[in-house]
Amino acid sequence: MSIKVIKPTAAFASLLPTEYLELVADGPYASPKTINDLGTFKEIIAEHPHCAGCGVALGVRLTVASLPAPADTLIVGTAGCSFFGLAQAALNYSCSAFGNQNAVASGLKRMLKIRYPDTDKDVVVLVGDGGIADIGLDLTLHSWFRREKIATIMVDNEVYGNTGGQESGMTQEGQVLNMAPKGKNFAKIPVFELARVSGCVYGARVTVASPKKIGRVVRKAILLAREVGPTYVQIYTPCPTNFKFPPQQTINIAKKAEEGYYSFQEFISDDAQAYWEKNFASSTM
Amino acid sequence: MSITPYRVLVGPEGYLPPAAASRGILLPEKGEALIEGAIVPEEEAMQAIATKLLSAKNPFFFPGPQLLWDWKEGVALKAQAVKKLADLAGARVIPMPDYRPKYPMINPAVEINPNHPNLTIWHNKIDVCVFIGVHCHYANMALKIIRGGTSCYTIALCGEAGHEDAMISLCCMGMPELARLTEIIQSMKGEQAA
Incomplete structure (x- = not known):
């Protein structure tokens, strides 16, 4: 992976579709970007196919803007709403079979370490709640048990959004959905707590109502995953389409959740804390 | 029992055409090429490509990511040579910048995607197309979809082993072969003009 892979050849540059040229000219590669720079660069093509007010689209956008080294980052995704936005982002992106993302990411991380021993290559899993908590839970947990140096980020909309609204393991108990007319009959899977006891050295739970917190925790998770061990960030990304609230209410819904059951939480292991203090204590993010 | 050899002909062959390899079509060796499933000398295939391109109503080149992005030394020169070739053949160019599936859909007037190449063929009424610089596994998939659903004649100028699913395929395509x-x-154009 090199900055060269996103430079068009002169012979065909004028024929590239506009959005590619914009991503090349104004993408996140040229200089480090943060959440504060959002709006001044192009991190995702404008015509992504997410629904109006989609929390996942916002979660993807905020995560992409928080990467410490986008040109040296490989995002691994899987099926689901998150895929729609990620496939349109100006990033190295690999889509795995549904649920396989943490296994694929483990292999890629090891391969990149061999291929580029002197360069930090960040492998970041960015998928929805179905991919992590249901279909890929075993592979996710095992990557944490093995202490793979990858960051796992869940954009949690608490539903299988693009298939009509089936309950996921992350749906709250009692929640009625299009395809769960009687309401879900068991509690939200405690993936955040599982991360803590399964080997993650850092974890954070946050919502899209707090962009700066997302910027801080995503960066921290990726930098710690580089050297210390697996990390996990869980972002609440409300879904207006399936939870049937007006699209302009997404942030308010997330804010309300943050005041209640989706409060901000963070954990860090002793070795990760020591590493962080030694290397990034003066960091402003 | 005699078996009629499978031929890789212009479609539409129908939904889910077989991979030509599964019907016994073999890849050419260096110096050879494929015309409609038969192995022929490379020179003969080049003549056939020239004839197809110059007699086409609406020929297009589809350069892939390996030519569109300046990712290693020599690519820019090769891209220049391919552009010159397309211009000389009177072909227009539609790029395949990457392989990401695009939703709700691509704009077929300005790009082609390996997941639904038929949209670009139909929209632009393309009768002959040339794949070059497309990674082999995506080229194979797109060539099969085109053969399945359109009447477009497909040509693959492959830098590697060639493509059974194209109607004409060269292999080991480097700068000397492009030249x-x-x-x-x-x-051939000179002869036509004369």
């Missing part, structure tokens, strides 16, 4: 094909088209 030779350009020369053949140039001379």
Whole structure:
């Protein structure tokens, strides 16, 4: 992976579709970007196919803007709403079979370490709640048990959004959905707590109502995953389409959740804390 | 029992055409090429490509990511040579910048995607197309979809082992081979003009 892979050849540059040229000219590669720079660069093509007010689209956008080294980052995704936005982002992106993302990411991380021993290559899993908590839970947990140096980020909309609204393991108990007319009959899977006891050295739970917190925790998770061990960030990304609230209410819904059951939480292991203090204590993010 | 050899002909062959390899079509060796499933000398295939391109109503080149992005030394020169070849053949160019599936859909007037190449073929009424610089596994998939659903004649100029699913396929396509094909088209055009 090199900055060269996103430079068009002169012979065909004028024929590239506009959005590619914009991503090349104004993408996140040229200089480090943060959440504060959002709006001044192009991190995702404008015509992504997410629904109006989609929390996942916002979660993807905020995560992409928080990467410490986008040109040296490989995002691994899987099926689901998150895929729609990620496939349109100006990033190295690999889509795995549904649920396989943490296994694929483990292999890629090891391969990149061999291929580029002197360069930090960040492998970041960015998928929805179905991919992590249901279909890929075993592979996710095992990557944490093995202490793979990858960051796992869940954009949690608490539903299988693009298939009509089936309950996921992350749906709250009692929640009625299009395809769960009687309401879900068991509690939200405690993936955040599982991360803590399964080997993650850092974890954070946050919502899209707090962009700066997302910027801080995503960066921290990726930098710690580089050297210390697996990390996990869980972002609440409300879904207006399936939870049937007006699209302009997404942030308010997330804010309300943050005041209640989706409060901000963070954990860090002793070795990760020591590493962080030694290397990034003066960091402003 | 005699078996009629499978031929890779212009479609539409129908939904889910077989991979030509599964019907016994073999890849050419260096110096050879494929015309509609039969192995022929490379020179013969180049002549056939020139004839197809120059007699086409609406020929297009589809350069892939390996030519569109300046990712390693030599690519820019190759891209220049391919552009020159397309211009000489009177073909237009539609790029395949990457392989990401695009939703709700691509704009078929300005790009082609390996997941639904038929949209670009239909929209632009393309009767002959040339794949070059497309990674082999995506080229194979797109060539099969085109053969399945359109009447477009497909040509693959492959830098590796070639493509059974194209109607004409060269292999080991480097700068000397590009130069030779350009020369053949140039001379055939000259003959036509005369």
